[in-house]
Amino acid sequence: MLIDHQATGAEPTETRTKARAALVELLDAQADTLGASMAAELHVRIPELAEPEVRQALEPEMAACCVEHLRELRRLLAHELPVEQAVVPVAARRFVLALVHRRISVAVMLRKYRVGQRILWPTLAGHLRETCGDGPELNGELELLGTMLFDYVDIVCGELTEVYGRERERWVRSAAAVRTETVAEILAGAPLDPEVASARLGHQLRGRHVALVLRRRTPAAPVSVTGDLEAAARALVRAAGGPDPLVVPAGASTAHAWISVGEEPDALLTALEEHDPPSDLAVAIGNPGSGIEGFRSSHEEALRAAALAELRATGPAQPPVSSYRHVELLTILADDLPRARRFARRELADLAGDEPGVEALRETALAFLDHGGSHTAAAAALHLHKNTVYTRVRRAERLLGAPLEPGRLRLHLALHLAVALQRQVLEDAPAAGAEAA
Incomplete structure (x- = not known):
């Protein structure tokens, strides 16, 4: 034709x-x-x-x-x-x-x-x-x-x-289907006997869980990618010192996983967060949760962390592992992106601009507030000279039209949004003329 x-x-x-x-x-x-x-x-x-x-x-x-x-x-x-x-x-x-x-x-x-x-x-x-x-x-x-x-x-x-x-x-006819069906029922809130569901899953639901979302960054991977993801999930958890996880495919390049954890999961969470997965793999981690409800809530949190990581992917290189306990506030702030944009632009005024150097001013302003208004601590965190931080803070204040002072919660939150999501929240931002030192 x-x-x-x-x-x-x-x-x-x-x-x-x-x-x-x-x-x-x-x-x-x-x-x-x-x-x-x-x-x-x-x-x-x-x-x-x-x-x-x-x-x-x-x-x-x-x-x-x-x-x-x-x-x-x-x-x-x-x-x-x-x-x-x-x-x-x-x-x-x-x-x-x-x-x-x-x-x-x-x-x-x-x-x-x-x-x-x-x-x-x-x-x-x-x-x-x-x-x-x-x-x-x-x-x-x-x-x-x-x-x-x-x-x-x-x-x-x-x-x-x-x-x-x-x-x-x-x-x-497959065992994977039984696991997938059971997980779907749990996540949908269906009433299930925990012992029966645990037997189907091969995963004890009465304990505590940490959920993971694993996603290939390259969707055009081979058809065997689902099996690769299951292997990647098991390797990730083993490297962190955890037991074999329950892994359920959620698409050709996505898998959901759950790990049984004890009463003190901080060491395992830290090991997961510090793990360096393969370059084409992104991992999101939920908070620990107990029982069937915790199975669901940790999964929902991992999904939120994964969604935020997708938003952040348009900015500079982001860590391959995103943990909900470190980004919870950002997920809440970015839940309604149009309103987040309006909030960030309103609070930042000309500091929301896209002129050369303004991005560095925002990063420095955020570090300055994160460290209680200490030029020395912010300089150490950013690996800059103290005088450079001092100069950038003064320039940021001129763009804001107000002093950068610890305790300005709305400004602090707006800077968190702008630094993490950049153009996602600053598109159509007002122009500003500034140069970073």
Whole structure:
């Protein structure tokens, strides 16, 4: 389609050749960006995929799936292949497995493709109108493009429906499915006998637990990534001196884990926090909790820490391990990001600017308040000379229009937000002219 001259033996028209080249050029340049935006929109439009925990677990795989589909469409167009030669991407198969493991129905998968087609169409059609003109010659090409997308989605959905069915049949018979189902019931608040649930999980629920969320930073990893994550979780906990954890996959690149801990878990928590995991692995840790309720609460806290780490990933390099006990205040402050933005910009005034050097002023101001207004302690924490801290504090005060004094809680909180999340809370910030010493 857009290339059906092959079937008829006719030469492609000039408009058709131009249209195909324009689409290939677009997909060459923007497949990654388009795929990521499609994934975000699909999570918004499909209710079953919009829940925060589901989105957090599946959006990397959704994005990889969308990008790979766009690249496959580009391959068909660039090589003038009939759509029947489409190859379903590995990322799409991996996403289907994740849907099965999260008990998301095949109907949701099919809706994802129908909605995705509707999201993609205006972008492709609009690009053709811009590059080829909106004359009558283009109407036939737009019709062929629509047919190509319809046929591609039909082929993909047919093959992936079979993949879904085979995996679901295998999954429901597995011990992993029993564990996953039991964990899902616990997290949903279903009334369960702790002893029965403990037997199903192979994990004692009456004790104390620390929950972990492990996530690969590279969603395009091999299909075996779930097993890799389980092994990574066990290696992480063993290295910290803990017992074997309960590990449950939550997506192709995400796993949830729980560790049984004693009455004094601080040493284990510290060891987990100080662990240096592989470079493509991010780890979030919840606070210890007791019994089934603690199983749930520690997990919720680990999810909050993981979500904050995702927000912080747009800033400078962040530690690969995020522990809720160290970021609890930030998770609360950032829970409503639009309001957090307004609060931070209002409190920081011109210190919220993005001119060169202002970021360093914010970091110094925060360290100064964190250390009770001591220039010497802030300098030691930042590895700066005391005079440098003194100069930066004075410049920060000029931008604030007020003195930096310990006890100014609102200002202190705003600085915590701005330093941790940076442009996430400072976008559209007022300009400021300042240079760090």
